Amino acid sequence: MSEQVPFTIEQFCKWASQGKMMGGKCKKCGKIQFPPRPLCDNCLSQEFEWTEIPTKGKLLTYTVIHVAPTQFQSIAPYAVGIVQFENGSKLPGMIKGVSLEQIKIGMPLTMQFEACATTGQWPQWPRYHFKPS
Amino acid sequence: MNGKPLVSIVSAGLSKFGKLEGLYTREIFALAAKEAYDRCPKLDPKKDIKALFVGHMGESYEHQGHTGATVADWAGLLHVPATRTEAACASSGAGLRAGIYAVLSGLCDTVMVGGVEKMTHRSTAEVTEYLAMASDYPFEQWNGITFPGLFALMATAHMNAYGTTEKDLAMVAVKNHYHGSMNPKAQIQKEITLEQALSSRVVAWPLKLYDCSLITDGASCVIITKSELARKYTDTPVHIIGSGQASDTIGLYERESFTSLRAAKIAAKQAYEMAAVKPEDVDLAEVHDCFTIAEIIAYEDLGFCKPGEGAKLVESGETRLGGRIPVNTSGGLKSKGHPVGATGTAQAYEMYLQLTGQADKRQVKDAEIGLAHNLGGSGATAAVHVYRRA
Numbered sequence: 001m002s003e004q005v006p007f008t009i010e011q012f013c014k015w016a017s018q019g020k021m022m023g024g025k026c027k028k029c030g031k032i033q034f035p036p037r038p039l040c041d042n043c044l045s046q047e048f049e050w051t052e053i054p055t056k057g058k059l060l061t062y063t064v065i066h067v068a069p070t071q072f073q074s075i076a077p078y079a080v081g082i083v084q085f086e087n088g089s090k091l092p093g094m095i096k097g098v099s100l101e102q103i104k105i106g107m108p109l110t111m112q113f114e115a116c117a118t119t120g121q122w123p124q125w126p127r128y129h130f131k132p133s
Numbered sequence: 134m135n136g137k138p139l140v141s142i143v144s145a146g147l148s149k150f151g152k153l154e155g156l157y158t159r160e161i162f163a164l165a166a167k168e169a170y171d172r173c174p175k176l177d178p179k180k181d182i183k184a185l186f187v188g189h190m191g192e193s194y195e196h197q198g199h200t201g202a203t204v205a206d207w208a209g210l211l212h213v214p215a216t217r218t219e220a221a222c223a224s225s226g227a228g229l230r231a232g233i234y235a236v237l238s239g240l241c242d243t244v245m246v247g248g249v250e251k252m253t254h255r256s257t258a259e260v261t262e263y264l265a266m267a268s269d270y271p272f273e274q275w276n277g278i279t280f281p282g283l284f285a286l287m288a289t290a291h292m293n294a295y296g297t298t299e300k301d302l303a304m305v306a307v308k309n310h311y312h313g314s315m316n317p318k319a320q321i322q323k324e325i326t327l328e329q330a331l332s333s334r335v336v337a338w339p340l341k342l343y344d345c346s347l348i349t350d351g352a353s354c355v356i357i358t359k360s361e362l363a364r365k366y367t368d369t370p371v372h373i374i375g376s377g378q379a380s381d382t383i384g385l386y387e388r389e390s391f392t393s394l395r396a397a398k399i400a401a402k403q404a405y406e407m408a409a410v411k412p413e414d415v416d417l418a419e420v421h422d423c424f425t426i427a428e429i430i431a432y433e434d435l436g437f438c439k440p441g442e443g444a445k446l447v448e449s450g451e452t453r454l455g456g457r458i459p460v461n462t463s464g465g466l467k468s469k470g471h472p473v474g475a476t477g478t479a480q481a482y483e484m485y486l487q488l489t490g491q492a493d494k495r496q497v498k499d500a501e502i503g504l505a506h507n508l509g510g511s512g513a514t515a516a517v518h519v520y521r522r523a
Contacts, residue, residue, distance in 0.1 A: 061290040063285035063338055063339075065277060065279055081286070090387065092272060092273055092278060
């Protein structure tokens, strides 16, 4: 976890491909930037240290996508939601491993990492989803 | 500013909204421009219009960027400085703000502000993908969240927090289709029933087809001038007395609340203060009903009701024509249509018609103060303008 590692979206993806959720903690004001950014939106500092984000959290809101963009048509309908992790950071992602009818706001979810699974022109970023804890 | 006019609208134009087959973006814009020229014979467009701002979101639709110069040429306005303004679905709301900057700076006495989008020649999947560009790519689009999906996330949160129901959402659609049935330029000029809305197919639960605005071709424009010059061009100008615009995080997930849009609240506060009016002074409003939930949240963000009471307000009938504060008399994005870049100034066009008494069957009686609320993306941009009859 060298501090020379840039605090960027690309680096977020690299961590994710290693099965880690990492954010940047501002050394000046202490705000955790997650996903990481190179400039603190609070105090405008560029000095960060890496901090691991807990992968357990709860579901804040969700939807079930029926009309999907081309890349995701084969798996529709699918659920996506916004999850708040135990440290307060938030991230959206698909919800799998539970029937669509059983998804409820507030339910505990855990992030799961997976290999990149889409095809086509989209960048081959690592993928993740949420499943019931 | 205390309610003094910032600028005045002296004319306005709107193409038919709908499927405009065989027409390119630039040709559609020319239709709106021509109506604005014809409505204001005392204005010489070639001599008097000193700049053009045109809202246009997507170059993907026609593989055509550089919209400013392109539509300036087709509108007969060469060689004015012509600039495209892009803020997703708030492209021309932000353009209107830019036009106000231009006039108030003193650099231009009179400018045209408009917007245009040509969408219907693309498949639904393509349009879904292009519209999603207004959201966060690496974290939202990449996880399969569509544009309706973002507003569905807000709808689920609103339902959970306040008990808003799918039926409440459908009532917004029914009302706006009723209004649209009286607008000869609307894409869908017919009423729908609550049952139809509720039984339409799911797009992004809890949002169904009738909760979503339409895929539309269309263009809109207004001609704005320094208020002291307005009477030179027309006896019936409409004053813009308040303007607000704000930004927020591109990703919905980063926000504190999913049941309210902070940018809209900030923009509204700015516009109300500048106009020296309160929400209860507003006689009619055009709000950004890209999805039915967005209209309910708009009521709350604009102060037409308290947070959480948006559903009650639509149920009360107060936002229907004849009610206390009719909202989206044009039919809104829901029924009039939503050619995204054109929507901001299409709202200004409705304000112009209403506040000059030219809205025919959908005229709001004795309308004096109007408000327009235009959103970009999932609320990362909001532009709010307050209008007053001259």
